[in-house]
Amino acid sequence: MAGSLIGGLIADGWNPSSIRVSDTDSRQLERLSQRFPIMTTNDNEAAVAGADVVVLAVKPQVMESVAQALAGSVSKQQPLVISIAAGIPESALRHWLGEKTAVVRSMPNTPAMVQSGATAMYANPYVSDEQRSVAESILRAVGIVIWIDDESMMDAATALSGSGPAYMFLFIEALQAAGRELGFSEETAYLLALQTAFGAVKMALESTEDAKLLRQRVTSPGGTTERAINTLQEGGFEELVSKALHAAAERSRELSKEYGSTR
Ligand SMILES: NC(=O)c1ccc[n+]([C@@H]2O[C@H](COP(=O)([O-])OP(=O)(O)OC[C@H]3O[C@@H](n4cnc5c(N)ncnc54)[C@H](OP(=O)(O)O)[C@@H]3O)[C@@H](O)[C@H]2O)c1
Known part of the structure; x- marks a missing residue:
């Protein structure tokens, strides 16, 4: 999913040098850097350092440990955090990253790979209008975006468009x-x-x-x-x-x- 997002952003005209990617899997990073002129690293903290927007695209099972390890940098920098992980409530992300973190929780689907995705998004009250439009433009690079006001509707979006x-x-x-x-x-x-x-x-x-x-x-x-x-x-x-x-x-x-x- 992260690879699709990167591809969509670059196709949409985003500057590849503004994108930093971290992954524990070095082969994955090699494949990505062969496709796109982006910076890659095995160090999540290095990827997040100085970022305005952090996209968390790991499996839900590893989100807690990934988020907790980033808590220091996120609390200091206060970036917008976008999670694409299924099933992780924004309250859990704030619990791990810092209670006042601006979090956009999103549920994309696999047609994002061909820039034809449908993504449901929910923004917590710490997300500014400007951050909301940045989040929307990121996910819009891979398809359409629908905002939901009630986070519990994320389960409905998962059932309808996610699956x-x-x-x-x-x-x-x-x-x-x-x-x-x-x-x-x-x-x-x-x-x-x-x-x-x-x-x-x-x-x-x-x-x-x-x-x-x-x-x-x-x-x-x-x-x-x-x-x-x-x-x-x-x-x-x-x-x-x-x-x-x-x-x-x-x-x-x-x-x-x-x-x-x-x-
Ligand atoms: N695929 C979908 O249709 C879909 C739809 C909606 C939402 N999502 C959500 O998107 C997220 C990613 O799904 P995916 O299918 O793209 O999974 P994926 O292919 O497994 O991608 C996740 C990547 O994160 C890496 N990773 C694991 N632990 C890490 C860590 N501690 N730090 C940095 N990177 C780490 C993984 O490496 P390893 O392979 O070495 O573990 C893998 O390369 C999930 O949360 C999922 O719920 C997926």
Whole structure:
């Protein structure tokens, strides 16, 4: 995710020499510095020294130790801290970094890798308007940004857009498998499923009409699409999607308790 953000920022015109990256994995740093003219280090404190903005992009499991080790520098410099870690509440970050730290908690998704991400962001009261727009411009380099006022909505964002790409892939897989059953080769079924998903999303993005209306437009009474849609709905498609999102949001709440515990 950090690599995608760096790529997006540079493509957006940010000066690579203003970006410093720290990682414990030297091969990862080597790969990054081969792609971008940025400064890399194995020392988190060196990366943070003098920074106006610190982006924390480690796994949730290691966030506590990474943040605690940066507490001294962060309390002294008071930078804006942006976390992209799933499940870590801003209160936990402040507990580890310093109680008055300006924290933007964000939940991007993997299409950020192709600059088509959807990121939900929450700013705590210590974040200034200027820092808010800096945070937004950083995450906007990899897709769209939605601000939420209530941090608990982060679990809903995790369920909808954070985990969402996997639901889309599953639907494409199911279309491909059914296409195979109807007689297409694996490759042709995949290509038709993929381009159909892409075309439908592009159409919806470019249209002023909502998805429901677009669907109704392509569903002629008594036609093939209607037969398929009825079959999906009779099988409880919408209820199943709703159940899946509720389950994901619940899991997100559980993980927040697990990773964000400040004991
Ligand atoms: N991937 C997604 O779809 C997605 C979506 C939304 C949010 N996120 C969040 O984004 C964060 C990063 O996810 P990711 O998939 O990009 O993980 P990742 O590929 O494992 O990247 C994290 C990097 O941090 C390094 N690291 C580990 N401990 C460190 C330390 N003490 N100091 C400095 N660097 C350290 C890791 O090195 P090692 O490999 O050596 O451990 C790794 O290179 C996670 O918190 C995740 O919840 C991810």
